[in-house]
Amino acid sequence: MTKQQGDLYKQGTLELLILRLLSSGNLNGWDIMQRIQLISGEVLSVTPGALYPALHRLEARGLISAVWRPSDNNRKAKFYELTTRGRKQLDTQRKQWEQFSAAVALILRDA
Amino acid sequence: MNLKDLLRRWRALTRKDEMDHELDEEMRFHLEREIDQNIRNGMSPEDARYAALRSFGGVDQSKEECRSARGVGLVDNIVRDVSYSGRVLFKSYAFTIVVVLTLALGIGANTAIFSFANGILLRPLPYPESDRLAVVEEIALKEDGNSIGVSYPNFLDWREQNKVFEGIACHFGTGRFAMTAGGSPSEIRGTRVTHGLFEVLRVSPILGRTFTVEEDRPEEDAVIILGYNLWQRSFGGNPNVIGQKITVSSRPRTIIGVMPRGFRFPEVSELWVPLAVTSKIYTRNDHGLEAIARLKDGVTIEQAQAEMTNVAARIQEQNPVTNEGLALKVTSLRENLSGSYHDALLILLGVVGCVLLVACVNVANLMLARATARQKEFALRAALGAGRWRIMRQLLIESLLLSIAGGVLGFVLSIWALRLLLTAIPGDLPFWMNFNLDWRVLGFTLAITLLTGLIFGAVPALQTSRVDLNDTLKEGGRGNSGVRSRARSLLVVSEIAMSLVLLVGAGLMIQSFLRLRSVNIGLDTKNVLTATTNLPRAKYTQDDQRTSFYKQLMERVRSLPGVEAASATGTLPLGGNNWGRGLTVEGYPVLSVGQVPTVQHTVVTPGYFRTMGITLLAGRDFNDADTKDSQNITIIDERLARQYWPNESPLGKRVRFGPPEDNEPWHTIVGVVSAVRHQRVQEETRPSVYLPHQKIPVGGMTLVARTSVNPHDFMGAVRREVAQLDSDLPVSEVATMEEVVAEAIWQPRLYAMLFAVFAGGALLLALIGIYGVMAFLVQTRTHEIGVRMALGATARDVFKLIVGRGMKLTVVGVIIGVGGAIALTRLMHSLLFNTSATDPFTFILISLLLSLAAFFACYIPARRAAKVDPLVALRYE
Numbered sequence: 001m002t003k004q005q006g007d008l009y010k011q012g013t014l015e016l017l018i019l020r021l022l023s024s025g026n027l028n029g030w031d032i033m034q035r036i037q038l039i040s041g042e043v044l045s046v047t048p049g050a051l052y053p054a055l056h057r058l059e060a061r062g063l064i065s066a067v068w069r070p071s072d073n074n075r076k077a078k079f080y081e082l083t084t085r086g087r088k089q090l091d092t093q094r095k096q097w098e099q100f101s102a103a104v105a106l107i108l109r110d111a
Numbered sequence: 112m113n114l115k116d117l118l119r120r121w122r123a124l125t126r127k128d129e130m131d132h133e134l135d136e137e138m139r140f141h142l143e144r145e146i147d148q149n150i151r152n153g154m155s156p157e158d159a160r161y162a163a164l165r166s167f168g169g170v171d172q173s174k175e176e177c178r179s180a181r182g183v184g185l186v187d188n189i190v191r192d193v194s195y196s197g198r199v200l201f202k203s204y205a206f207t208i209v210v211v212l213t214l215a216l217g218i219g220a221n222t223a224i225f226s227f228a229n230g231i232l233l234r235p236l237p238y239p240e241s242d243r244l245a246v247v248e249e250i251a252l253k254e255d256g257n258s259i260g261v262s263y264p265n266f267l268d269w270r271e272q273n274k275v276f277e278g279i280a281c282h283f284g285t286g287r288f289a290m291t292a293g294g295s296p297s298e299i300r301g302t303r304v305t306h307g308l309f310e311v312l313r314v315s316p317i318l319g320r321t322f323t324v325e326e327d328r329p330e331e332d333a334v335i336i337l338g339y340n341l342w343q344r345s346f347g348g349n350p351n352v353i354g355q356k357i358t359v360s361s362r363p364r365t366i367i368g369v370m371p372r373g374f375r376f377p378e379v380s381e382l383w384v385p386l387a388v389t390s391k392i393y394t395r396n397d398h399g400l401e402a403i404a405r406l407k408d409g410v411t412i413e414q415a416q417a418e419m420t421n422v423a424a425r426i427q428e429q430n431p432v433t434n435e436g437l438a439l440k441v442t443s444l445r446e447n448l449s450g451s452y453h454d455a456l457l458i459l460l461g462v463v464g465c466v467l468l469v470a471c472v473n474v475a476n477l478m479l480a481r482a483t484a485r486q487k488e489f490a491l492r493a494a495l496g497a498g499r500w501r502i503m504r505q506l507l508i509e510s511l512l513l514s515i516a517g518g519v520l521g522f523v524l525s526i527w528a529l530r531l532l533l534t535a536i537p538g539d540l541p542f543w544m545n546f547n548l549d550w551r552v553l554g555f556t557l558a559i560t561l562l563t564g565l566i567f568g569a570v571p572a573l574q575t576s577r578v579d580l581n582d583t584l585k586e587g588g589r590g591n592s593g594v595r596s597r598a599r600s601l602l603v604v605s606e607i608a609m610s611l612v613l614l615v616g617a618g619l620m621i622q623s624f625l626r627l628r629s630v631n632i633g634l635d636t637k638n639v640l641t642a643t644t645n646l647p648r649a650k651y652t653q654d655d656q657r658t659s660f661y662k663q664l665m666e667r668v669r670s671l672p673g674v675e676a677a678s679a680t681g682t683l684p685l686g687g688n689n690w691g692r693g694l695t696v697e698g699y700p701v702l703s704v705g706q707v708p709t710v711q712h713t714v715v716t717p718g719y720f721r722t723m724g725i726t727l728l729a730g731r732d733f734n735d736a737d738t739k740d741s742q743n744i745t746i747i748d749e750r751l752a753r754q755y756w757p758n759e760s761p762l763g764k765r766v767r768f769g770p771p772e773d774n775e776p777w778h779t780i781v782g783v784v785s786a787v788r789h790q791r792v793q794e795e796t797r798p799s800v801y802l803p804h805q806k807i808p809v810g811g812m813t814l815v816a817r818t819s820v821n822p823h824d825f826m827g828a829v830r831r832e833v834a835q836l837d838s839d840l841p842v843s844e845v846a847t848m849e850e851v852v853a854e855a856i857w858q859p860r861l862y863a864m865l866f867a868v869f870a871g872g873a874l875l876l877a878l879i880g881i882y883g884v885m886a887f888l889v890q891t892r893t894h895e896i897g898v899r900m901a902l903g904a905t906a907r908d909v910f911k912l913i914v915g916r917g918m919k920l921t922v923v924g925v926i927i928g929v930g931g932a933i934a935l936t937r938l939m940h941s942l943l944f945n946t947s948a949t950d951p952f953t954f955i956l957i958s959l960l961l962s963l964a965a966f967f968a969c970y971i972p973a974r975r976a977a978k979v980d981p982l983v984a985l986r987y988e
Contacts, residue, residue, distance in 0.1 A: 028140070029137060029140075029141050030140065030141050030144040030145075033141075047166075047167075047168055048138075048141055048167045048168065048173060049167070049168040049169065049172065049173045049176070052137070052138070052141075052173050052176075052177050053173065053176035053177050053179075053180040054180075055177075056177040056178075056180040057180040060180060068133075071140075073144075073147070075140060075143065076136070076140075077137075077140045078133070078136070078137045078140070
């Protein structure tokens with residue numbers, strides 16, 4: 001991952017991505033990392049060193065909660081799920097992001 | 112934060128191991144998935160594991176971040192930091208002991224001085240809403256605004272005309288009353304007060320009542336109120352004491368009230384009788400009363416002053432003769448009581464604060480040296496994921512632990528130091544001073560303890576956290592010593608500068624005190640015993656009785672073996688009692704009260720001048736041939752003689768005393784004596800006149816006896832002689848004249864002593880500081896010194912290098928210190944006697960002494976450096 005890409009992972013952006021991924025189902029840390037890479041077409045990637053602290057931060061803020069259950073390879077893993085508060089947070093943050101990116105796009109096109 | 116949140120945090124704190132275990136599991140799961148994937152991609156298990164670890168990054172760092180992300184990290188980490196710090200400090204116990212002791216001395220000294228100042232300047236006075244109490248004084252404009260006391264008729268007018276006071280009352284100063292309690296006569300300190308005084312103070316008696324308006328009149332005043340302790344001592348706390356008749360100073364009085372425990376007013380009085388005077392007895396010319404008032408709600412001291420100035424102007428218009436040249440001053444009771452301590456205490460607080468700063472600097476220096484030695488430890492921790500803030504916090508916690516230990520120990524020391532300090536105050540402590548522990552002292556100690564920890568902890572914490580991880584681990588700890596030694600040099604310079612300021616201050620104070628002590632007060636204080644008796648008016652009603660009592664007593668004392676001379680005086684020089692009276696000189700115009708000069712008016716028995724070693728310059732002493740029926744005569748001092756008769760003999764000239772228009776009889780001058788300082792050692796503002804006791808047979812006299820041996824040995828004998836003349840008569844204030852003089856200058860002595868102790872402490876700390884830095888320098892530069900020597904530098908060159916470095920710091924410190932001292936010693940101006948605050952001699956001497964001491968502090972490490980063996984030094988690393 002280049003430096004420029006790394007800058008995309010400002011705390012808020014990474015957290016928004018995590019919330020969005022969890023909104024469609026419970027995932028463990030490894031899954032989340034894989035999906036970010038996969039869905040973004042290998043453009044975005046996240047290191048465990050950034051991902052796990054972000055997960056714990058979200059958990060601490062009560063936006064996500066965690067349960068331990070067997071994963072598909074039958075080992076116990078920590079699965080995260082979105083709380084009600086987390087869902088609300090996702091909605092607001094998503095709107096803000098869309099407004100922001102639309103505004104940036106507008107300027108890039110017309111300015 | 113909701114309940115679930117709290118529970119989670121609680122769980123995180125209490126079940127830390129479980130949470131850590133879960134974290135481990137989560138990380139392990141991730142790694143195993145990564146490894147599995149790598150193996151599926153065709154790596155060998157070994158390679159797969161290695162690659163997974165590498166792509167993960169620092170596992171421990173991530174865990175640490177997760178822990179702090181959970182938000183429980185803070186409390187948890189602090190608990191861990193504290194216990195870690197505790198272990199670290201315990202291991203390096205020598206360092207810990209030195210630091211804790213240094214801080215304990217600094218904090219202890221500060222707490223002691225603060226407690227002292229608190230008891231005098233801050234604590235509420237022992238009356239309800241004492242901040243509303245004010246003292247009203249009449250001041251004479253001609254006597255530099257000195258208070259001359261209040262006259263009764265003026266007081267009555269104030270009470271009637273003012274609109275700013277809720278109440279105002281008057282009283283005399285503390286007097287002595289003879290009371291026979293439990294068989295032996297004793298003198299009880301008591302005060303004559305107007306009615307309404309207790310109401311102004313808002314203190315009610317626990318038994319009985321206070322004085323009525325009627326009881327404040329002559330002939331109706333045979334009542335008395337007792338203080339709590341006196342009631343306990345003399346009446347066993349009997350609640351039926353109200354209504355009992357007792358004899359006080361030979362006059363029967365009925366007990367009407369008992370005041371609550373701890374109540375004293377003014378000073379140490381513990382019995383009160385009505386003032387019971389009238390404007391006829393106590394005229395507008397007779398000053399000497401004290402007035403105390405309670406401000407109405409919302410009225411400030413300034414408003415009261417303005418209003419009372421108007422009232423006084425009105426009174427003056429109606430009574431131009433008596434009230435001219437007088438003004439009125441309203442001050443808060445607190446200011447009135449603590450005025451003489453105020454400046455000195457603030458300066459002392461500054462001084463002792465400076466000492467603590469020097470102590471802080473020293474400790475910071477030690478911490479820096481230690482931080483250098485611990486660089487690797489911090490680098491390692493940083494590598495394991497400890498952030499910059501975390502390491503700083505660790506260091507700050509260590510500092511705080513040290514300062515708290517120092518604070519606790521210092522607090523204990525301060526209790527002892529304060530007790531020592533209070534022994535310097537002569538006589539009974541004034542009633543309003545209270546030095547018991549209170550929340551202010553505790554708060555102050557806590558505040559300076561924490562502040563101290565932050566001050567000396569901040570420097571090493573900032574320095575250390577700036578360390579470049581890679582450099583440190585690679586170079587084995589030599590990378591940053593340059594930066595650090597600069598910081599340490601700076602600290603040493605500041606230490607030297609502060610010590611210099613304190614030393615100069617101490618030098619000035621000591622010089623001032625020595626000058627004060629060597630002031631010639633005009634008499635020979637050696638081997639003189641003094642003892643005071645007060646003949647009760649009710650028993651010694653006739654003038655002759657009093658004259659003959661003292662005449663007999665003198666004869667008896669003179670006949671004691673070892674007594675060379677004995678006499679008595681109404682007002683002992685520097686004894687705290689003074690009698691000022693107006694002076695009119697024959698042939699000079701009669702002046703108004705406000706303009707008439709005041710002279711010190713002393714009543715003595717024959718032989719006084721010889722006994723006290725006062726020189727008779729012209730004329731004669733009083734003798735037994737001067738009786739109450741013979742001509743009115745007086746002896747004046749040389750100051751008065753020079754003032755009025757500079758070119759002729761004053762003998763035979765006539766003067767009279769008291770208010771000018773009263774037409775008191777003229778007194779013929781029969782002698783001139785050398786000047787004596789009656790009021791203050793520092794200066795004498797009034798010239799003196801002496802009158803024979805036979806003419807003015809006052810009841811209260813102080814016996815003075817010159818002895819050939821230690822005057823203390825005669826105390827018992829003098830008491831016996833008094834008892835043989837009158838077994839009911841108490842003897843009080845037995846002291847040698849040297850003790851009386853020493854007592855008069857106890858404040859300058861105490862301040863000089865404290866200054867010297869504190870400055871000495873600061874000097875010691877500064878020397879330890881400079882020694883430490885030089886020793887450290889030699890240690891860290893052993894290699895360099897070895898190279899220099901190998902290249903031909905002699906031991907002398909190396910010695911000069913090290914000493915030169917130390918002296919450079921010293922000189923910079925001294926220069927800054929001299930600048931600071933010039934700026935700061937000005938503040939001490941009011942404490943100095945005959946000594947300039949910028950006395951060049953003191954400045955130069957102290958600078959030289961300090962430099963010399965610093966030289967010796969550098970000498971030892973420099974010698975060690977000069978002895979470095981280049982072979983050993985180069986093999987060193």
